[in-house]
Amino acid sequence: MTFYSFKGGVGRTTLVAAYALHLASKGIKVAVxxxxxxxxxxxxxLDVRTNRGVIDLLADHIATxxxxxxxxxxxxxxxxDLADKIAVFPAGRLDTAFVSKLARLDFASDEIGAPTEIPVSNALKNLLRRLRREGYxxxxxxxxxxxxDLAGLSLHGFAHVxxxxxxxxxxxxxxxRLTLDVLNRRRRDDLKPWVLVHTLLPASQEDYxxxxSEIQQRVYDLFIDRIYEGDDVPQLNDRDAAHETMPLRRKPWLEDVDTLRGLADTLLADEELRAIAQRIDEPWDEDLSKSESEDAS
Structure with a gap:
């Protein structure tokens, strides 16, 4: 699954780490x-240091x-104790060679759904296939x-959610709004699962x-304008609808941290992070139920 934000500084990477921890606590082998x-x-x-990384994997595959x-x-x-359940593939060793490798990668892409596939996209797909074979x-x-670039590539059909x-x-x-337009273009007959996470909300209850409420209304209006079709349109307060946003308030204990070392128990116990994780789990649970029904029939 892809964790994506149009703007930086919204807590996306921390959310990736928290969800990886959630899955690992359930015994699932995770690759980040x-x-x-x-x-x-x-x-x-996540306190991971390697000599190589994603940029090397992509560059090597494109070359050879x-x-x-x-x-x-x-x-x-x-x-x-949960470390061995979470394999982390960092971007790569940050040195002058990293900058040169990044400059050599060709991210130019055609329109979504074009018949030809750019090398970076093909390399990323092969990495995902390899990890699935490894049992993640x-x-x-x-x-x-x-x-x-890679944000667009990862949104163009690679992810389950x-x-x-x-x-x-x-x-x-x-x-x-732009992101929803991109995602809406790639769908076929059904709505691809997504989860909306509204971060850095005020800590005080009244301001929260x-x-x-204000942002939920604006997001709902986007869905009415861009996504929902026909007469069967969910209501604003439908908590199961695609427009529902999952809230995440500012957390003083997460601000300005360089590492999440020592925070595993706190992350797992946080009610908002648990609710977000459960929301992300839902498409998985639905697919599992479908598979079990098909096996039984």
Whole structure:
């Protein structure tokens, strides 16, 4: 699944880490891939250091067609006993060579659904296939902010679920509008699952309620204008509808941290993070129920 934000600084990477921890606590083997190549961070947040990374895997595959995972990932040491359940693929070693590799990658892409596939897209797909063969039960993509390059690639059909992370500012809402347009273009007969997460809400209850209500209305209006069709349109307060936003308030204990070491229990106990994780789980649970029904029939 893809965790995406149109703007940076919204807590997207922290949310990726928290959801990886949630899955690991359920015994699921998780791979976390840092696709934010121009502003990487998931490796530092989870105390992972490697000699190679995602940028090397993509570049090698484009050059040779091969993909050697050795020394390109490590385990989330920040999460203690659950570390070995979470394999983290950082962007790569941040040095002058990293900048040169990034400059050589060709991210130019055709229109969504075009018959030809660009090399970076093909390399990323091959990485995902390789990880599935390695037995990972979940693959989380921490996408670059903005509708372009790897952010655009990861939104163009790779993910089972898209987690769209945003703040309640005009720039963020405008970005969400554009993101919904992109996602709506790629759908066929059904609505691709996504989860909307509204972050950095005020801590005080009165300000929280006011701001959450205001932004929920604006998001609902976007869905009426861009997504919902026909007569069967959900109501504003339909908590199961696609327009429902999951709230996440400012958390002083998360601000200005360089690593999540020592915070695993706090993350797992946080009610808002647990509610978001359960919302992201829902499409998985639905697919599992469908598979079990088909096996029984």
């Amino acid at each position: 891939i840092d696709l934010d190549l121009e502003a990487p961070g998931i490796g530092t947040l 067609g091969a993909m050697d995972l050795d020394d390109s990932y490590g385990y989330a040491d920040a999460f203690g 039960g979940a693959i989380l993509l921490d996408a670059r902010a903005g509708i372009h 898209d987690v769209l992370v945003f703040r309640g500012t005009t720039q963020n809402i405008d970005g969400l 309620e006011r701001r959450r």
